[in-house]
Amino acid sequence: MNDPAMRVENLGKRYRIGSVNERNKTFREAVTDKITAPWRSMKNVFRKQADTGEERSDHIWALKDVSFEVKHGEVVGIIGRNGAGKSTLLKILSRITEPTEGRVVMRGRVGSLLEVGTGFHSELTGEENIYLSGTILGMRSNEVSRKFDEIVAFAEVEKFIYTPVKHYSSGMYMRLAFAVAAHLEPEILVVDEVLSVGDAQFQKKCLGKMELVGREGRTVLFVSHNMSAIISLCQRGMLLENGRLEAMGDMHKVVTRYLSSGTALNGNFTRQGNSGGKKLEIKQASIEKNGKICTLYYNSESMVVRITYAVLTRLTGAQIAIELLTESQECLFSTTNLDGDYEKRELDPGSYVAECPIDLQMFRQGTYYIRVTSSIPNREMLDTVDDLLVFEVYDDSSPLLKLGQNRHGIILPLIRWRHTLNLPLT
Amino acid sequence: MNGGRIPETIIEPGGGLAGLQLRELWDYRELLRFLVVRDIKVRYKQTVLGGLWAILQPLMNMVVFTIFFGHLAKIPSDHLPYPIFVYTALLPWQFFSSGISSSGNSLVANSHLISKVYFPRMIIPAASLGVGCLDFLIAFIILILMMIHYGIYPGLGIFLFPLLMVLVALAALGVGMILAALNVTYRDFRYVIPFLIQFWLFATPVIYPVSIVPVQWRWLINLNPMAGLITGIRSSLLNLPISWPDIVISGAMSVGLFMIGIYYFKKMERRFADII
Numbered sequence: 162m163n164d165p166a167m168r169v170e171n172l173g174k175r176y177r178i179g180s181v182n183e184r185n186k187t188f189r190e191a192v193t194d195k196i197t198a199p200w201r202s203m204k205n206v207f208r209k210q211a212d213t214g215e216e217r218s219d220h221i222w223a224l225k226d227v228s229f230e231v232k233h234g235e236v237v238g239i240i241g242r243n244g245a246g247k248s249t250l251l252k253i254l255s256r257i258t259e260p261t262e263g264r265v266v267m268r269g270r271v272g273s274l275l276e277v278g279t280g281f282h283s284e285l286t287g288e289e290n291i292y293l294s295g296t297i298l299g300m301r302s303n304e305v306s307r308k309f310d311e312i313v314a315f316a317e318v319e320k321f322i323y324t325p326v327k328h329y330s331s332g333m334y335m336r337l338a339f340a341v342a343a344h345l346e347p348e349i350l351v352v353d354e355v356l357s358v359g360d361a362q363f364q365k366k367c368l369g370k371m372e373l374v375g376r377e378g379r380t381v382l383f384v385s386h387n388m389s390a391i392i393s394l395c396q397r398g399m400l401l402e403n404g405r406l407e408a409m410g411d412m413h414k415v416v417t418r419y420l421s422s423g424t425a426l427n428g429n430f431t432r433q434g435n436s437g438g439k440k441l442e443i444k445q446a447s448i449e450k451n452g453k454i455c456t457l458y459y460n461s462e463s464m465v466v467r468i469t470y471a472v473l474t475r476l477t478g479a480q481i482a483i484e485l486l487t488e489s490q491e492c493l494f495s496t497t498n499l500d501g502d503y504e505k506r507e508l509d510p511g512s513y514v515a516e517c518p519i520d521l522q523m524f525r526q527g528t529y530y531i532r533v534t535s536s537i538p539n540r541e542m543l544d545t546v547d548d549l550l551v552f553e554v555y556d557d558s559s560p561l562l563k564l565g566q567n568r569h570g571i572i573l574p575l576i577r578w579r580h581t582l583n584l585p586l587t
Numbered sequence: 588m589n590g591g592r593i594p595e596t597i598i599e600p601g602g603g604l605a606g607l608q609l610r611e612l613w614d615y616r617e618l619l620r621f622l623v624v625r626d627i628k629v630r631y632k633q634t635v636l637g638g639l640w641a642i643l644q645p646l647m648n649m650v651v652f653t654i655f656f657g658h659l660a661k662i663p664s665d666h667l668p669y670p671i672f673v674y675t676a677l678l679p680w681q682f683f684s685s686g687i688s689s690s691g692n693s694l695v696a697n698s699h700l701i702s703k704v705y706f707p708r709m710i711i712p713a714a715s716l717g718v719g720c721l722d723f724l725i726a727f728i729i730l731i732l733m734m735i736h737y738g739i740y741p742g743l744g745i746f747l748f749p750l751l752m753v754l755v756a757l758a759a760l761g762v763g764m765i766l767a768a769l770n771v772t773y774r775d776f777r778y779v780i781p782f783l784i785q786f787w788l789f790a791t792p793v794i795y796p797v798s799i800v801p802v803q804w805r806w807l808i809n810l811n812p813m814a815g816l817i818t819g820i821r822s823s824l825l826n827l828p829i830s831w832p833d834i835v836i837s838g839a840m841s842v843g844l845f846m847i848g849i850y851y852f853k854k855m856e857r858r859f860a861d862i863i
Binding site: 176252253254256257258259260261262263264265266267268269271273275276279282284285289292293296297298301 | 595596598618625632699702703705857861
């Protein structure tokens with residue numbers, strides 16, 4: 162019993178990425194390219210036979226030298242940004258794909274939940290889908306029968322259980338799908354980001370169910386971008402970065418490290434060389450927390466957008482502006498360094514720094530972009546930063562999180578109401 | 588807790604997933620059942636005629652073949668009425684051809700499962716063969732009616748029929764698994780399958796009797812497993828003399844195809860999730 166539930170040794174996974182052919186320059190080339198494509202790919206087919214698997218430039222390691230142990234009954238959270246290797250690790254552990262090197266020993270039945278609604282078929286009824294999805298996820302049919310009522314109750318779809326799921330609302334569909342998965346009872350459970358689906362109330366219910374799973378002494382590996390959920394669910398955590406295991410230990414410490422070390426996202430822009438001919442040039446733009454470049458924030462924190470620019474000729478009325486965009490590239494707001502100070506300022510040639518502090522309290526969890534531009538309003542565009550700066554906000558303080566209910570709106574300000582008893586009823 | 592009772596899973600490159608693992612296949616037999624049931628239930632959803640299609644397909648083929656090959660081209664039919672002659676072969680042929688085409692496309696059609704959950708992959712092509720079984724049984728009713736109509740009844744040879752059908756299923760599964768695995772890497776095979784089926788039909792004595800093939804070339808045509816099996820099925824259903832050498836050669840070929848199918852499928856299986 163002292164053996165670990167899972168022992169992972171030097172795990173690595175290499176993927177072949179298709180070599181990028183040069184882009185076609187003319188239509189004629191595009192046509193000849195299409196015509197010769199079958200021959201080229203045929204050649205590739207035969208060349209692949211001779212491929213001995215040595216290191217090649219079109220190979221990437223999605224996971225490399227990952228070793229760890231998980232004890233029985235431990236709930237371990239896995240964090241890291243997109244492409245860090247989290248999904249690859251889960252896919253190997255759930256035996257969907259094979260590692261290129263290394264070894265995993267797992268003791269106990271393994272169940273994996275990489276997607277909500279695996280195996281669901283829209284033409285089939287709720288009942289039929291429970292059985293289908295249940296057996297696909299590794300349950301026996303009598304096990305499904307035993308838990309059938311419980312699953313239906315958990316999903317709150319009693320009335321529609323004999324209706325094809327294509328007529329379900331997306332919320333009902335998700336609830337049913339998760340309900341099936343939540344009733345898996347393997348000794349080791351591998352869960353990918355599945356809590357991001359469904360409404361807030363159901364998310365809370367799912368979190369509760371997951372916590373219960375952990376308390377029943379089952380071993381759980383759990384990937385999430387929801388930092389507060391992962392802290393409340395997991396004692397231990399690991400941080401993956403570029404396919405390597407960067408840190409493992411106390412979940413809280415791992416999350417802190419992740420949030421403070423996040424510079425790999427584009428939180429900084431530095432212009433290389435001189436663009437020439439410009440009157441004003443943005444040299445550098447960065448997003449900072451406590452004077453250090455950082456791209457990951459809790460919404461209880463605030464950040465500073467710092468822009469260094471050079472003025473090359475004397476300018477009047479030049480402004481630096483930033484636009485804050487949501488993940489779907491909608492503009493949330495824009496602001497300029499002249500806001501609140503409407504005197505036309507004169508700028509002598511030289512280097513300047515503009516800082517814009519932004520309180521993140523009203524931000525919803527998600528990814529945001531910042532575009533930096535400079536112009537003389539209504540007269541001329543001076544300079545634009547081509548790359549958008551990117552940062553992520555994690556929710557640790559919004560009303561949504563505290564109350565577990567859904568809210569409309571792009572932003573989520575915490576507004577303290579005044580609330581008094583006006584007339585007692587006596 | 589008794590440590591020995593905990594199942595241990597070892598994941599290694601090229602290791603843990605190889606081997607036939609019959610035991611594991613047996614553990615997943617319920618999944619096979621549910622996938623077959625799913626395919627059957629979904630198959631004729633939103634069609635007006637529903638299960639009638641299972642009868643219509645071989646029936647229409649029989650009518651067309653009877654008109655063109657029986658009446659116009661006057662292809663001999665060993666002194667049997669052409670409709671029943673061609674129908675007895677169309678039954679297993681339809682099972683075989685729809686089997687290889689549905690199992691050949693099955694992995695790609697179920698790619699969402701392959702990339703999201705583990706189970707023995709062989710279940711997928713096997714399950715898609717299951718739907719064909721039901722179609723076969725439905726179409727078989729027509730054959731019984733035709734037998735009554737023509738007054739042609741099977742003899743003792745009928746006992747050979749189930750065995751021959753099993754051999755047909757093995758051949759279909761073998762070919763289906765090879766095509767399914769190829770289809771994962773090269774989607775070209777989606778377009779190859781219909782041609783393959785068409786050529787194979789003409790290489791098989793479905794619309795013509797094997798007796799028009801010169802005796803010294805008979806062994807060659809039997810290298811096509813479907814040739815000997817379909818002739819055998821026709822003989823067993825219509826009370827004709829059974830030619831054992833044909834059945835033995837074709838039967839061996841179909842078992843061989845099945846083994847090659849398993850071997851190739853197993854070999855390719857490890858890479859399915861990465862390239863599908």
